[in-house]
Amino acid sequence: MPPSGLPGTDDVPGADGDRTAGPPPDARTADGTGEGPRARRWCRGTRLLVAATGAWALLLVLHVLLAGRWWLWLLVEAVPPLTLVAVPLLLLAVTPLARPVRRWLAPVLVLLLLAGAHLAGFGAVVRGGPDTAARGTQVKVFAWSTDYWRMDDDEQDFYAFLRRQDADVYLLQEYLYWQDDEPVRIDDTTRLREELPGYHISVEGELLTLSRLPVVAEHHRRVPDTGTAWYREGSKAQRTDIRVGDRTVSFYNVHMPVPFQVGDNPLSGRFYRFLRDQYDWRDRELAALRADLAENPHPALLTGDFNSPWTGSLLDPAPGSRAHSPASGVLPARSWPVSDYPLPRLWRLDWLFTTGDLAVPGYRFGGGGDFSDHAAQEIRLVVPGPTTP
Structure with a gap:
């Protein structure tokens, strides 16, 4: 018999071959399986x-x-x-x-x-929503990347499509041809005057602006008159100052360089040299656009093919401007490709910005798929009258 006050072996858990004794209570799970540590491991x-x-x-x-x-x-x-x-x-x-x-x-x-x-771009319509209550002079603007100016299109149908827009201002990109991977300058002004009489025609490189409103000034960049300098050194944001009512408004016709060529081999050095050159080109043109806007005393509308789906969010071509998005249902608006490429229409490359007190009560992506890989932009602009002191 053990001394008084000391437990006997029968009182000691696990003594004398007690095979049922297990791990201490803190090592057991609630169901007593003893599998706690293993159960806590992630599969x-x-x-x-x-x-x-x-x-x-x-x-x-x-x-x-x-x-x-x-x-x-x-x-x-x-x-x-x-x-x-x-x-x-x-x-x-x-x-x-x-x-x-x-x-x-x-x-x-x-x-x-x-x-x-x-x-x-979800919620962009709310942030840049339509100005339905705007008052002032209304201007109908039609902006479109034409896919190399009717190179493979029927001329009659192409010009009939332009006439049907009946816009006050046309801002058109890709007014050129391509041959052997080189840009070819064109002059279609005679046909333009026949098809769209009464419009002022302004050409800068591959950018074409047509206006039946009075043109106050054209701001063209000076480039050498040799080779392809007209295309590779010319401005990618053509500015035309136009009289609207009693005010002057600057219209910027924008076409930023493509980031890369679809179909190029991504394993080749040429692909990455082209990629870097295009990035540097875009960077220079965006810097020039921002500098021009900073010194421009007039309200401005900027639109065209910016060749980036992140222009309205991560890339800011016009600090202090207001971005606009057309109503497009549940998904954000998309403008490319509407033809030519076996890809779903998942990208928005065509954008609209305004500065000053300009209002946009109407904005939508319209047709254009019969002639181009880009949807056209149909814009209703309102220019308020001059403020009185």
Whole structure:
């Protein structure tokens, strides 16, 4: 018998071969299986989901930081903006299966989804919504990237399409031909005067502005009259000052350089040299446009083919301007491609900005698919009268 006050062996848990004794209580799970540490391990699917979320968050941050700032990032800029919504939605769809992390992972993905939706253009109509109550002189503007000026089109149908627009101001891009990968300058002014009588014709490089309103001034960049300087050194934002009512308004006809050529081999050095050259070219032209706007005393409308789906979010061609988006249903507006390419219409490359007190009560993407890979922009501009002191 043991001394008084000391437990006997029968009182000691696990003594004398007590085979039922297990790990201490803190090592057991609620069901007493003793599998706590193993149950807390993440399965492979959960680890993959967490890794994918982290990678996507990093990519989104890098996109915000590098878009428009690094030439190699032009490859990422080519991704359709709707991807920024599709990826977090897909990850959210499988999050309920990752039970150990779903409570904190779902809110993270919702934040990534909202950020992506903002960058992709959801809600843009609200931010730049129509000015239905605007009062002043109305101007009908038609802007369109023509896909190399009726190179493969029937002339009669092409000009009939332009006439039907009955615009006060036409802002047209790609007024040129291409031959053996070189731009070819054209002069179609005689036909233009026959088809659109009464319009002032202004040409700068491959940009064409037509106006039946009085033209106050044309601001053309001086370039050498040799080779292809008219195209490669000419302005990519043609400015024409036009009299609207009692005010002068600057109309900028914009066509920024393409980032790369569809079909080029991405494994070749030529592809990346072209990519860097195009980035430098775009950077110079955007800087020139911003500088001109900063010194321009007139209200301005800027529109055309900016060749980037991120112009309205991550690229700002006109600081202090107001971006406009046409109503397009559930998804953000898209303008390319409407023809020529076996791709879905997922990109918006054609944009509209205004400065000053100009109002846009009407704006939509119209036709153009019969002649070009770009949808045309139909714009109703209102220019308020001059303010009185």
